[in-house]
Amino acid sequence: xxxxxxxxASVKDGVTEIxxxxxxxxxxxxRKDANGAVIPAWFINEVTAKLDGKTVMQAQxxxxxxxNPYLAFKVKGGKAGDKVSVTxxxxxxxxxxDEAAAT
Amino acid sequence: xxxxSVGIMAFLMVSATAVTxxxxxxxxxxxxxxxxxxxxxxxxxxxxxxxSGEDLWKTPAGPKAASLERCDLGLGPGVVKGxxxxxxxxxxxxxxxxxxxxRLLTCMQxxxxxDPKPYxxxxxxxxxxxxxxxxxxxxxxxxxxxxxxVTLAHPKEQAMYDLGKRxxxxxxxxxxxxxxTCHGQEGTRIRLQDLPYIPxxxxxxxxxxxxPAYRVSAGQMWxxxxxxxxxxxxxxxxxxxxTSDATIALSMYMAATANGATMKTPGIKR
Numbered sequence: 001x002x003x004x005x006x007x008x009a010s011v012k013d014g015v016t017e018i019x020x021x022x023x024x025x026x027x028x029x030x031r032k033d034a035n036g037a038v039i040p041a042w043f044i045n046e047v048t049a050k051l052d053g054k055t056v057m058q059a060q061x062x063x064x065x066x067x068n069p070y071l072a073f074k075v076k077g078g079k080a081g082d083k084v085s086v087t088x089x090x091x092x093x094x095x096x097x098d099e100a101a102a103t
Numbered sequence: 104x105x106x107x108s109v110g111i112m113a114f115l116m117v118s119a120t121a122v123t124x125x126x127x128x129x130x131x132x133x134x135x136x137x138x139x140x141x142x143x144x145x146x147x148x149x150x151x152x153x154x155s156g157e158d159l160w161k162t163p164a165g166p167k168a169a170s171l172e173r174c175d176l177g178l179g180p181g182v183v184k185g186x187x188x189x190x191x192x193x194x195x196x197x198x199x200x201x202x203x204x205x206r207l208l209t210c211m212q213x214x215x216x217x218d219p220k221p222y223x224x225x226x227x228x229x230x231x232x233x234x235x236x237x238x239x240x241x242x243x244x245x246x247x248x249x250x251x252x253v254t255l256a257h258p259k260e261q262a263m264y265d266l267g268k269r270x271x272x273x274x275x276x277x278x279x280x281x282x283x284t285c286h287g288q289e290g291t292r293i294r295l296q297d298l299p300y301i302p303x304x305x306x307x308x309x310x311x312x313x314x315p316a317y318r319v320s321a322g323q324m325w326x327x328x329x330x331x332x333x334x335x336x337x338x339x340x341x342x343x344x345x346t347s348d349a350t351i352a353l354s355m356y357m358a359a360t361a362n363g364a365t366m367k368t369p370g371i372k373r
Contacts, residue, residue, distance in 0.1 A: 006150050023151040067322035070146035 002090070007100035009051075009084040016051060016078030016102055020071045020086050028063035044069065046089040051075055051102075052082040078102055136295065140371075149240050149317040149369035152324040156241025159234050165215030174210035176203070176242065187246035188366045191355045193257040200263045202354045203242060204235055204328045205346035223345045227329045232345070239315040239326035243368035250365060251311060253358045260355065263348070267356025270349065271301065280338040282353070286310075296373065301357060308364030311357045316370035324369070327354060 003023035010017055022044065029041025041063060049057040056075045080103055087097040160171045160183070176186035177194070191202040197209055211217040225232035255261045274281040285293065286301040300306035315326045325333075331350045335343050343349050 003151060004154060006146075006154075019146055021146045021148060021150060023148070066319075068148035068151060070148070072146065 002088075002094055002096040005086060005088075005096065005098040007084055007086055007098055009078075009082075009100055009102035011078050011080050011082075011102050014077065016075045016082070016084075018049060018051075018073055018075065018084055018086075018102075020049075022069050022071070022088060022096075024068065024088070024090065026063075026065055026067045026069065030063070042090065042092060044088045044090045046087075047071065048087045049073075049075075050083075050085040050087075051078050143319070143371050147317055147369065147371045148319075148322075149244070149315070149324055149371060152237045152240035152317070153244045153369065154241075156237035156239070156244075159238050160241060163215075165211065165217040167214065167216035169214050169216075171207070171210050171214060171238075173214055174207070176206055183242055183245045185246055185249045187243045187368065188249035189252050189254075191260075191263065191351055191358060192253060193259050198259075200257075200259050200351055200355060202327065202346065202351045203239060204326060205351060207235065207238055208346060227326070227332070228323065236315070236324040236326045236329065239328075240317075240324050240369045243315045243366070246366045247368055248365055250363055251308070251358060251361045253355065253362060255359055263352045263355040264359050266348075267352035267354070270353055271356055276338050276340045278339055280340075282334065282338075284338070302360065304360060304363070307357045307360035311361040312364050312367045313370035313372075315368055316372045318372045320373050325372075 005023070006021040008019045024044055025042055026044065027039055027042040029038065029043075031039045033039050043063055043065065044061050047057070047059040047061060048055060057073055059071075061069075080101075082102045083099055084102055085097060085099045087095065089095045160174075163170045173180045175181075175194075175196075176183065177189050177192050178184075178186045187203055190206070191200050193200045194206065194209075199205075201209065208219040208222060211222070212219055222232050222235065227233065227236065253260075255264050271282040272287070274284070281287070282301065285291070285298050286306070289300045289303075289306075291298045299309035301310060314330045315324065316330075317324050328345055328350060331353060332343060332345075335341070
């Protein structure tokens with residue numbers, strides 16, 4: 001149960017633009033702490049977005065995605081009031097889903 | 104004109120043209136940087152800190168198990184909207200000029216019964232001080248689009264401003280730096296970072312309206328106290344005490360000079 005995402009979705013000319021800000025450390029596993037010990041990898045590796053109950057986007061992420069990732073993408077179709085749902089899963093098995101209504 | 108002079112003239116004219124072209128290209132580069140910064144505004148991770156800051160404001164904590172919702176930031180107990188744009192200011196109950204973070208420490212003490220010492224002594228990335236970054240993001244965000252409006256009506260406010268102005272120009276430390284060394288002239292830059300001319304209204308506004316900010320390269324939410332602390336570090340000055348009068352004086356100088364400009368907090372930085 002990670003930190004809440006901020007989701008914004010707006011429909012314009014038959015295209016829904018979805019913007020998601022996720023709060024996540026996204027540790028690459030390459031960094032070392034002050035004592036020289038490797039800071040373990042901890043990053044989102046799967047993202048799924050649904051519009052009105054249908055999966056519209058799936059992504060496989062790796063350590064190169066930055067901390068607190070911001071994801072923006074456009075989907076054909078959708079109308080105001082449709083439910084946008086975004087889910088992420090990280091390499092430790094933690095998951096988070098947040099929803100918003102398209103405007 | 105003899106051949107040598109013509110040659111020299113030609114050389115100078117070509118150089119002048121080359122310089123003009125280079126300068127124009129720099130403006131084009133500036134435009135791209137500006138466009139990039141505009142694009143960054145959307146999805147500012149500072150919003151995540153605004154949310155956790157709001158949680159900290161509303162969640163009961165400390166020995167008195169109270170929230171900060173009765174904290175007076177200058178506009179009355181619990182009024183957060185617009186308060187940051189009017190800080191620093193003099194507070195009658197402490198008879199001190201206080202900035203946001205020193206006022207938060209006051210409220211944590213009086214309302215929650217917390218000891219301010221761990222907050223003052225911890226590093227900015229460690230608990231409990233890291234809470235201040237989130238609180239600063241939340242409270243400054245509630246002043247977004249508000250006009251900066253600090254007054255110098257109270258003699259202590261005027262005194263803080265005067266002290267801040269003197270400090271701004273005071274050279275010291277192993278490099279004989281002052282704030283003015285970097286921020287005391289127009290049109291300068293460190294690497295790709297433009298340096299606002301702080302003694303001007305526009306320059307002070309560029310700084311004061313855009314911090315607290317999320318620093319993308321570090322993945323950190325920086326409060327204004329953190330930003331000032333780092334300025335001291337960059338000048339190789341001794342570290343200022345968190346929320347000391349020295350930091351409040353500089354804040355007062357910048358805020359008053361920026362009066363009238365629009366708050367754009369929380370900002371986003373490289």
